[in-house]
Amino acid sequence: MELFTKTLFLCLALALTNGAPAHHDAAVDDASLPDRCDGLGFDAITPDEQGTTFFFRGSHLWEGFHGPAQLSNESFQELNDIHNIGHVDAAFRMHNIEHDHDHIYFFLDDKVFSYYDHNLEEGYPKEIQQDFPGVPSHLDAAVECPKGECMVDSVLFFKGQDVHVYDIVTKRVKTKTWSHLPVCTSALRWLEHYYCFHGNNFTKFHPVSGEVSGVYPKDARSYFMKCPNFGHGGDYKVLKCSDVKIDAITTDDAGKSYFFAGPIYMRLDTRRDGLHAFPITRSWTEVTNGVDAVFSYADKIYLIKDDQVYIYKAAAHYTLIEGYPKTLKEELGIEGHVDAAFVCPDDHTVHIIIGGTIRAVDLSATPRVVIQERPLPFSGIDAALCSAEGINVFKGATYYHYESPMTLAMSRIAPEPLNVTRAMMGCEE
The missing domain is CATH 2.110.10.10 (Hemopexin-like domain)
Known part of the structure; x- marks a missing residue:
């Protein structure tokens, strides 16, 4: 029964279109908190090892596809306590090949934080170059790309319109320029599809070529959340x-x-x-x-x-x-x-x-x-x-x-x- 994870009937009543995730209730009741529906977009997006997706903006995050904003350091304490930057530049989840578990990496200016099970790992934060040689600082976005979807197990690091493809095994970097793709403020791999977020929009792209197929950009408020006057969320409520x-x-x-x-x-x-x-x-x-x-x-x-x-x-x-x-x-x-x-x-x-x-x-x-x-x-x-x-x-x-x-x-x-x-x-x- 472990296969029935906590999101099943939150999603069951919501259809998807064009391969994008179901949208969910994201109304924010507290006016003092940021509202993900305001169109300002996100600084970083990443799933954790349990499949829960976190959306970051400034010093706040949203856990999953519904619910109000919360301070990032309530879930990942050291992001502000140690570095005191106030926002995440990029984030991604990477499978640890040697130890058979997942890490979440956060990039803030020239530093990288590695978390396992929401706990900061010993020795972090580090300089980005220590863990990812050849990868620049002050990144815009990052996303994991496993072998089979990319040529080898890789991470795509975005900065401007340059994409730095990092080989996890050899630690070599190849840089591409995808001028046809918008500058990504965050990126997400979701069920074998890759999404570049820019402002309140997103564009689906191929992780090897950067090719965009279909009509893009689309408004993230119609797919990744439920917002007033957007999408097909209707009056859906979580089932009893x-x-x-x-x-x-x-x-x-x-x-x-x-x-x-x-x-x-x-x-x-x-x-x-x-x-x-x-x-x-x-x-x-x-x-x-x-x-x-x-x-x-x-x-x-x-x-x-x-x-x-x-x-x-x-x-x-x-x-x-x-x-x-x-x-x-x-x-x-x-x-x-x-x-x-x-x-x-x-x-x-x-x-x-x-x-x-x-x-x-x-x-x-x-x-x-x-x-x-x-x-x-x-x-x-x-x-x-x-x-x-x-x-x-x-x-x-x-x-x-x-x-x-x-x-x-x-x-x-x-x-x-x-x-x-x-x-x-x-x-x-």
Whole structure:
């Protein structure tokens, strides 16, 4: 259950457009505090090791995509206490390859601060050149770029229209000039996309070439926060835990988890990146009316809606396999309204819940037919997920935990229901 991080239902009701993050309530009640909606932009943006994004301006920061401003030294005490500069020039999170944990680096004038778990590490602050030789001082922005998105594990440091590409392993720097890109006052890597913030606007760019695709700049107030007269935030409020309801849930072979509710799905790559919301049609354009059940198998993701099965190749961009959708009968040898489906790790059997029954279908067989059918001790299931820790079966704002598909299939009495909690899904208790 650790995969359900605290931002789930804060984002679920908010669709995204053009690959930008969901916007959230950012109203500031205290007039004495800075307002992120005033259009002045940010000095630096970085996620921490838990996936919470921090937005810095002057001596203040905003934690996450909603809530009022607070003094930076309330979260990172030494930024002002030691250096007394009053603002952060640039910041980024970097994975420590040797020690398998993340650091947050802050750059203030000619100094660099390294934090782990929000604690300043011994020996800091240092001169920037001590940690990042060849990188200039008085930076404008910085962002991590892992291997696969950049040629090698790198950090992009921005100063004016120059971009200093720092190789984390060799500690060498290559400098490029991206005159077509606005001068970035802050930068953010978010779910394999890169954003240059400038004033109240942002521009998405390619981290290797700096190429800008699409219509930019866009107003950050329509995407990274909820502001009056901007975006699509409407009157959304965080759900109470007693109101939580998901339609489907799955984890693919790459370890990415997906949660579906209405027209929206949430994707979680790792806990350090947090959960992110998208309209379902953004990734699976043919699935226009939500889903009833979803499961993953053999680098493919199966989406079930009514009596149709859509199968997509789970590559960087999901591609509907030719000839699909097909009917449940054609694909899985079953009929009826599917409430939930799951495949356990390293297994070839999909377990399908229809009403008060659970049916097992061998995915390695052709044609696929039901090999086992058993009654369940309850009906009205919304979703189910199998992991190495067992199976969680969701029913509204509660869930039931089972050790294995066998214990679920053989059960005649439902175990004690467990309540969805704030720690799991970010709802209000």
